[in-house]
Amino acid sequence: MVHGEAWTVKELFVYPNEYIYWTIQIVMYPFMTGLVAGAFVLSSLYHVFGVKQLKEIARFSLVFSFALLPVAMMPLLLHLQFPLRGIEVMLTPHFTSAIAAFGIVFTSYGMIVASELWFVYRRYFVETALDLRKATQRGVTQQARYLLYSLLTLGAWDIGEHALEKDERAVKMLAGLGIPVACFLHGYAGFIFGSVKANALWMTPLMPVIFICSAVVSGIALCIITYIATMELRTLRARKRQQRPESGADTEMQSNEIQVVTMTSRYLLMFLVLAITLELLDLIFRGYTAVKSWDILRSVIYGKDFVNIFVIQYGLGNLLPFILLLLPRLTIRRTVAGTLLVLLGVFMMRWNVVIGGQAFSSSFAGFMHYHLPIWPESLETFKEGLAGALLVAATPFVLFWGLCKILPVFPVDESR
Amino acid sequence: MISRRSFCKKSILILGGIAVPLAALELFDPKKLAADRSGPSTVRWVFLVDTHKCVGCGFCVKACKIENEIPYDANVSRTWVERYVVTRDGKVHIDSPKAARDGFTSTSIDQGALGMLKIENSDIDKAFFVPKLCNQCDNPPCVQVCPVGATYQTSDGVVLVDRSWCIGCGYCVMACPYGVRFFHPVYHAAEKCNFCYHRISKGMKPVCVEACPFGARRIGNIRDPNDPVTRIIMTERVNVLKEEYGTKPQVFYVGLTREVK
Ligand code: SF4
Ligand code: SF4
Numbered sequence: 001m002v003h004g005e006a007w008t009v010k011e012l013f014v015y016p017n018e019y020i021y022w023t024i025q026i027v028m029y030p031f032m033t034g035l036v037a038g039a040f041v042l043s044s045l046y047h048v049f050g051v052k053q054l055k056e057i058a059r060f061s062l063v064f065s066f067a068l069l070p071v072a073m074m075p076l077l078l079h080l081q082f083p084l085r086g087i088e089v090m091l092t093p094h095f096t097s098a099i100a101a102f103g104i105v106f107t108s109y110g111m112i113v114a115s116e117l118w119f120v121y122r123r124y125f126v127e128t129a130l131d132l133r134k135a136t137q138r139g140v141t142q143q144a145r146y147l148l149y150s151l152l153t154l155g156a157w158d159i160g161e162h163a164l165e166k167d168e169r170a171v172k173m174l175a176g177l178g179i180p181v182a183c184f185l186h187g188y189a190g191f192i193f194g195s196v197k198a199n200a201l202w203m204t205p206l207m208p209v210i211f212i213c214s215a216v217v218s219g220i221a222l223c224i225i226t227y228i229a230t231m232e233l234r235t236l237r238a239r240k241r242q243q244r245p246e247s248g249a250d251t252e253m254q255s256n257e258i259q260v261v262t263m264t265s266r267y268l269l270m271f272l273v274l275a276i277t278l279e280l281l282d283l284i285f286r287g288y289t290a291v292k293s294w295d296i297l298r299s300v301i302y303g304k305d306f307v308n309i310f311v312i313q314y315g316l317g318n319l320l321p322f323i324l325l326l327l328p329r330l331t332i333r334r335t336v337a338g339t340l341l342v343l344l345g346v347f348m349m350r351w352n353v354v355i356g357g358q359a360f361s362s363s364f365a366g367f368m369h370y371h372l373p374i375w376p377e378s379l380e381t382f383k384e385g386l387a388g389a390l391l392v393a394a395t396p397f398v399l400f401w402g403l404c405k406i407l408p409v410f411p412v413d414e415s416r
Numbered sequence: 417m418i419s420r421r422s423f424c425k426k427s428i429l430i431l432g433g434i435a436v437p438l439a440a441l442e443l444f445d446p447k448k449l450a451a452d453r454s455g456p457s458t459v460r461w462v463f464l465v466d467t468h469k470c471v472g473c474g475f476c477v478k479a480c481k482i483e484n485e486i487p488y489d490a491n492v493s494r495t496w497v498e499r500y501v502v503t504r505d506g507k508v509h510i511d512s513p514k515a516a517r518d519g520f521t522s523t524s525i526d527q528g529a530l531g532m533l534k535i536e537n538s539d540i541d542k543a544f545f546v547p548k549l550c551n552q553c554d555n556p557p558c559v560q561v562c563p564v565g566a567t568y569q570t571s572d573g574v575v576l577v578d579r580s581w582c583i584g585c586g587y588c589v590m591a592c593p594y595g596v597r598f599f600h601p602v603y604h605a606a607e608k609c610n611f612c613y614h615r616i617s618k619g620m621k622p623v624c625v626e627a628c629p630f631g632a633r634r635i636g637n638i639r640d641p642n643d644p645v646t647r648i649i650m651t652e653r654v655n656v657l658k659e660e661y662g663t664k665p666q667v668f669y670v671g672l673t674r675e676v677k
Contacts, residue, residue, distance in 0.1 A: 001490075001601070002491050002492050002598065002599070002601050003599040003601070003604070004599070005491060005599075009528070010527050010528035010529060011527065011528045011529045011530055012507075012527050012528060012530065013498075013510035013511055013527075013528075014528060014676075015496075015512075015548075015594075015596075016491065016492065016493055016496045016512055016514075016515040016672075017492045017493065017595055017596060017597060017598035018595045019598075021586040021589050021590065021599075022586060022590065076585075079583055079585070079586075080583050080584050080585075080603075081583070081584020081585075081599060081604040081605065082583050082584045082604065083581070085581075085583040085584075087582065088564045088581070088583055089563045089564055092564050092565060093563065093564070094562055094563055094564055094565040095562045096561070097560065097561045097562055097563040098561065099561070099563035099585060099587055100563040100564070104561075120516065137584055138565075140456075160469075192587075195561075195589055196561075196590050196592070197557060197661055197662075198557065198591055198592060198661065199590065200594035210513075256589075256664035278641075292660075352559065361595070362593055362594065362595045363510070363595070363677040364677055365429050365508070365510055365677055366528065391541075
């Protein structure tokens with residue numbers, strides 16, 4: 001079977017070689033990259049702009065952003081016909097191609113986040129290592145931990161006041177530097193689409209900007225929801241440990257949590273408004289100028305994809321959470337619902353761009369429908385179907401869990 | 417012991433060094449970027465399609481599939497023939513069943529998932545056939561977007577794909593406004609018409625040109641003023657497809673009408 005035939009249904013006149021070649025994995029790619037960028041921007045709000053209320057979630061989102069990072073590349077690799085040759089994009093980049101820059105932008109960004117993390121956690125590394133060194137009898141795990149943390153200090157053991165101050169300055173600088181790079185990382189994912197002149201839906205210079213805005217939205221939303229989930233888990237564990245319902249600890253935690261969450265959702269709302277405005281602007285502009293391709297675009301946007309775009313993306317994914325989060329006396333439960341819907345909205349936006357962009361033939365005389373492979377019958381339908389997408393979606397959480405073992409995201413007394 | 421300051425300095429230098437892959441250092445040699453076309457090539461291959469002559473027999477498609485080892489039953493093809501039927505109500509019906517490999521054997525229009533459409537002869541205003549193939553664009557977007565340079569342009573203008581280098585990202589497939597690209601069902605690399613480069617570089621004609629019994633397809637060298645194809649392109653009213661994309665297509669059509677997409 002020809003690549004793409006398994007999930008494409010053609011209608012009216014479509015060129016014989018046309019299939020939906022960019023599938024769910026290419027939807028996942030900007031979605032995951034967006035989460036990376038968004039989580040980083042959220043953490044930078046505290047580090048660079050000194051938004052004090054976000055201190056709690058800043059470190060959390062920084063670590064999370066690092067956990068998401070490798071996953072930005074995963075969908076691309078899963079989508080390639082020759083995944084093993086993927087590295088060639090780095091080795092022989094062809095600089096007229098937007099994808100070719102990916103390796104460089106991605107690596108630089110990864111290094112920025114890694115160095116920022118190192119500066120944030122340096123004191124913790126040193127203190128933990130020193131503590132472990134003091135212990136006279138170390139078990140195997142303790143010995144391993146000692147080695148790990150000693151290694152992580154990279155030989156910089158000085159935690160005097162002066163050195164820590166310098167650390168803080170470095171964090172600020174890296175966070176500042178990271179914002180444009182994170183935006184670039186994602187903006188240029190938008191550029192990959194926006195620059196395809198053969199595709200009437202993608203071809204707009206607004207694409208990178210639209211992508212950045214919704215990236216920040218999705219990143220913040222995911223951080224909020226993961227933050228809540230982790231907090232709840234901690235409360236649950238604390239309660240179990242104490243077995244004393246009258247203990248005041250978890251109510252304290254609850255109120256603290258809701259404060260962080262409310263504050264963060266304000267920022268979420270702000271970016272949401274920006275993202276929707278840009279998207280609507282793009283839509284109105286297309287209808288207003290109505291160039292040659294508008295006929296087929298209109299039939300896709302207002303016809304074939306109406307439910308996906310207007311009901312799920314704008315209605316369920318934007319309008320409803322907007323109301324939910326805006327109404328006074330925000331509760332945790334409402335935030336969870338709101339942020340989940342926001343994530344759905346951003347995912348659907350990616351879907352509508354990537355899949356919707358391929359819903360019509362370049363002949364402008366036919367349509368193509370994508371049927372997501374649910375049950376993996378072959379490697380191809382596994383990679384580019386539901387299973388592959390779920391694999392990608394689950395990976396960052398596993399990584400995050402692993403990272404948290406080494407880098408505690410919640411205030412431990414000795415770390416900052 | 418290494419001081420923290422010098423440590424930071426050194427690690428930034430090293431990390432920065434790793435961030436820029438070695439190959440990137442060659443970035444600034446523009447000649448190497450676009451496949452080098454500055455050579456004194458006296459050949460620039462062009463194609464001429466005469467739609468008045470095409471009868472939709474599909475011999476060209478069949479010959480191409482066999483010559484270029486595109487699995488015969490696979491639903492992709494390097495070249496295809498489109499049928500246009502314009503009815504009295506002004507509607508345009510187009511199809512190309514199996515890329516017209518077996519020619520047009522039925523008068524019904526293949527609408528894909530919507531089934532076959534029967535059109536009465538009395539309803540037809542006009543009907544004609546248009547062969548399609550890679551335009552070997554002079555400004556090929558497929559070459560522009562390929563992240564590894566697996567798609568490249570030779571000095572005589574033909575765009576080729578290096579199967580052993582393609583990573584299979586599909587960017588070129590997306591970038592081609594003519595929809596001529598696909599993934600080879602056996603080799604899995606990006607695939608398309610290359611004017612039968614293995615033949616024309618040996619002085620032979622592309623196999624579709626040879627297979628067409630009516631002379632609807634011809635190949636020529638636009639740099640040679642005495643080439644019969646060049647003379648037609650220069651002196652008669654010819655047209656290209658989708659000029660608005662700025663790809664500068666090098667497949668010229670005689671008798672192209674506004675219905676052709
Ligand atoms: S027609 Fe398509 S595949 Fe051929 S050179 Fe032009 S852009 Fe490339
Ligand atoms: S599919 Fe192959 S030839 Fe096409 S852009 Fe990707 S690497 Fe290049």
